[in-house]
Amino acid sequence: MGCNKKALVALIGSVLMIGTSQVLADPSAKAMADTCAGCHGTNGQSAGPASPNLAGMSASYFIDSMTAFKNLEKGAEQGEDARPATIMNRIAKGYSDEQIEAMGEHFAAMPVYKANVPHDAAKAKAGAEVYDQACAKCHDEGGALPDDDAGILAGQWLPWLQYSMVDFQSGHREMPKKMKKQVEKLSDDEIEAVLNYFASQK
Amino acid sequence: MTNFTRRKFLQVTGGAVAVSSLGFPAIVGAASKKVVIVGGGVGGATAAKYIRMADSSIDVTLIEPNTEYYTCFMSNEVLSGHRTMESIKVAYDGLKGHGVTVVHDTVTAIDPDGKKVTTNGGQTFAYDRCIVAPGISFADNIEGYDDAAMTAMPHAWKAGEQTVLLRKQLEAMPDGGVVAIAAPPNPFRCPPGPYERACQIAMYLQAKKPKSKLMIFDAKDKFSKMGLFTQAFDRYYKDTIEWVGASNGGQITRVDAANSTIYAGDTAHKVDVANVIPAQKAGAIAIKAGLTSDGGWCPIDGRTFESTLHKGIHVVGDASVAAPLPKSGYAANSEAKTCAAAVVELLNGREPGDPSLVNTCYSVVGPDDAISVAMVYNLTDGKLGKVEGSGGLTSADSSPEMRAREVQYAYSWFENIKKDSWG
Numbered sequence: 001m002g003c004n005k006k007a008l009v010a011l012i013g014s015v016l017m018i019g020t021s022q023v024l025a026d027p028s029a030k031a032m033a034d035t036c037a038g039c040h041g042t043n044g045q046s047a048g049p050a051s052p053n054l055a056g057m058s059a060s061y062f063i064d065s066m067t068a069f070k071n072l073e074k075g076a077e078q079g080e081d082a083r084p085a086t087i088m089n090r091i092a093k094g095y096s097d098e099q100i101e102a103m104g105e106h107f108a109a110m111p112v113y114k115a116n117v118p119h120d121a122a123k124a125k126a127g128a129e130v131y132d133q134a135c136a137k138c139h140d141e142g143g144a145l146p147d148d149d150a151g152i153l154a155g156q157w158l159p160w161l162q163y164s165m166v167d168f169q170s171g172h173r174e175m176p177k178k179m180k181k182q183v184e185k186l187s188d189d190e191i192e193a194v195l196n197y198f199a200s201q202k
Numbered sequence: 203m204t205n206f207t208r209r210k211f212l213q214v215t216g217g218a219v220a221v222s223s224l225g226f227p228a229i230v231g232a233a234s235k236k237v238v239i240v241g242g243g244v245g246g247a248t249a250a251k252y253i254r255m256a257d258s259s260i261d262v263t264l265i266e267p268n269t270e271y272y273t274c275f276m277s278n279e280v281l282s283g284h285r286t287m288e289s290i291k292v293a294y295d296g297l298k299g300h301g302v303t304v305v306h307d308t309v310t311a312i313d314p315d316g317k318k319v320t321t322n323g324g325q326t327f328a329y330d331r332c333i334v335a336p337g338i339s340f341a342d343n344i345e346g347y348d349d350a351a352m353t354a355m356p357h358a359w360k361a362g363e364q365t366v367l368l369r370k371q372l373e374a375m376p377d378g379g380v381v382a383i384a385a386p387p388n389p390f391r392c393p394p395g396p397y398e399r400a401c402q403i404a405m406y407l408q409a410k411k412p413k414s415k416l417m418i419f420d421a422k423d424k425f426s427k428m429g430l431f432t433q434a435f436d437r438y439y440k441d442t443i444e445w446v447g448a449s450n451g452g453q454i455t456r457v458d459a460a461n462s463t464i465y466a467g468d469t470a471h472k473v474d475v476a477n478v479i480p481a482q483k484a485g486a487i488a489i490k491a492g493l494t495s496d497g498g499w500c501p502i503d504g505r506t507f508e509s510t511l512h513k514g515i516h517v518v519g520d521a522s523v524a525a526p527l528p529k530s531g532y533a534a535n536s537e538a539k540t541c542a543a544a545v546v547e548l549l550n551g552r553e554p555g556d557p558s559l560v561n562t563c564y565s566v567v568g569p570d571d572a573i574s575v576a577m578v579y580n581l582t583d584g585k586l587g588k589v590e591g592s593g594g595l596t597s598a599d600s601s602p603e604m605r606a607r608e609v610q611y612a613y614s615w616f617e618n619i620k621k622d623s624w625g
Contacts, residue, residue: 025580025589027558034252034539035560035578037622038532039615047621050607051614086596086608087562087576094560094578094592159610166603 029102032095036103045113050159056112058146059104065151066092066100078172112144114155117199127197130190134182142201154201161195235260235549238319238329240309240487242266244273244531245335245519247297248538248623249545254300256546263303263327265319266294271624272361274392275531276616279566281358281369282402290361296625312491314512331545333507334493334500335519335538336485338391338529341498343421343481344384344457351459355476359391371475372403378413379474382464384454385420389499390482391520391529393426394575398565399477401431404439405569417473418445419466420452421481426528427565427575433598434567454478484521491515499523504586506544506554507537516541526588527579532615533561535623536579556581564612572596572608 033044036054040046044054054062068083069092076082095103131142139145143153153161167173168183175183183191237253239246242264250264271292279285294304307321312332319327337360340347347355356371358364372381381403385396400418407414416439424447425431435443446452446466456465463472483489483498493500493509500517502509502524507516518524518541519534527533536559544554559579566572577593579586596608 025556025582027556027580031540031543031555032558034543035536035558038535038560038562038619039611041618042622042625046614047617049613049617050610051618084604086600086604086611087574090576090592090594091560091562091578094589157614159607163607 029106033103033106044107048157052160053113054107055110057152058149059108060149062104079174084167084172119196119199123193123196124200127193130194131197143198153198158199236330237262238327239264239333241335244623245534245538248535249333249542250302251300252539252542265305267308269306274361277361277365278399278402282406292624332515334517336487338482338520339486341481346457354459355478357479359479375474377411381416381475382473383418384478386479386481387421394565397431401567404442416443419454423447430573438568488521507541530563570606572612
């Protein structure tokens, strides 16, 4: 009986403390988003070679990504709810869901940024056809349309596109059913070509 | 296919307002908004840029002795021959493009009451807010480590000339030689730095001078990312690197530069190349201006980075007491943004908002292997603190694929932090 009461008091105490610290720390979206620039560039415009641009991606996509990173930390199985990460899982858990939403709105308000990405021109040319057949339906305008909620692939850093595809194909990162159907039909060369196509978009 | 919107045009030109405000006099009747920034390293440069981006009516002058700046971070790769000096060099044109007045001179005095800064060249700069980001200076904890010794046994803990010196010594060393790194006591600039340096130099030795050895003499018994670095030492450099902790005679107390000998107490170690990294404190001007407390570093307010010893003066970067943030490049950049935002609010008669900070430190420890530590911080009960449950280290059992990605992300961090701070 005594044990339960102590536990109850401790629980109430910890809930109150959590509530207090959440009220005290309320940085603006800009204050939080500006810290990302160290790796993702000023205003989400990455200088590469691998960390992705964030500028202009839809809030929805940003929130999904950050939530998937947080879920990885919580031990969710990679694939459905969680996304593989080297470091973003450790960083994402530093923010509440509300803070992630605020940062998502912040980056979504920026114009889409397409970097000048080193790529293979011949592969990119071949990739245009692959794009039309397999990707255009969901990754409109060469992968530059935020409203697709499918990430910004246009002018995106090639190594990052490649890592993402490795994770998709291994099943560690979940592909939407429609995407899986298309990707499974493509050869390694075709995938490499279309990634170069996306990277080359201006 | 370009869809050149007006928004994009403004973005490209850095904002029409910022460009047109260059050289224009202050609006008559408006409150004076002058910021003087002492030091053009990561902290100073980032503060200058972010103030100008937020409010181009604020006059920003940055005073830095060097016309070009060499980043300490990634300089370890210059030591191993994996990177050129050119790649770690940054110029000040970017800041000028944001409308920052860049003055190449050395600040000799800061007058907190008169609110002005004086330079070696005899110039005086009045300020409404002053931001001091002077980096580090060295403490006298190693007997015999004078100016002459600094050339014979380079610290290379301020990049540039010292980096080149140390690299040349490594190149000149015969195969079978001994390199020693004397790692400093806490707190110091770049906690993982000496250990990444050991990995980088060891890579060079194994490739070019395989009979050589590298000894780390440490003033400490524990160090940043110790588990991960030890894993790298065992995995890649078992026959090359030996780490000696303080408790086992690792603390270097004296050097005899003329005889290439370093001493741990009475024990002499004659080596071929000695990289001596002394204990540290805040940069000289911070000490001179009365901004430091007994420990040798500058106490500040966590929300604004304003000095608790002199109002109107802010301190960011290595020189500040910003624990639990480490003294790192990323932290200096993050602190500078917090400070810049606060200064903009204060100069406009508004209350500064809550800060949010991040640190990420990458170390390239092997050919396709990098490790990292990350953390998110905010203000808890008025003090800087880690956001509970956030951050952490690279996992010891992360796959080779992921470690290889971390190398590319380390390089991405490097390219972005340079551009974000000075570009």
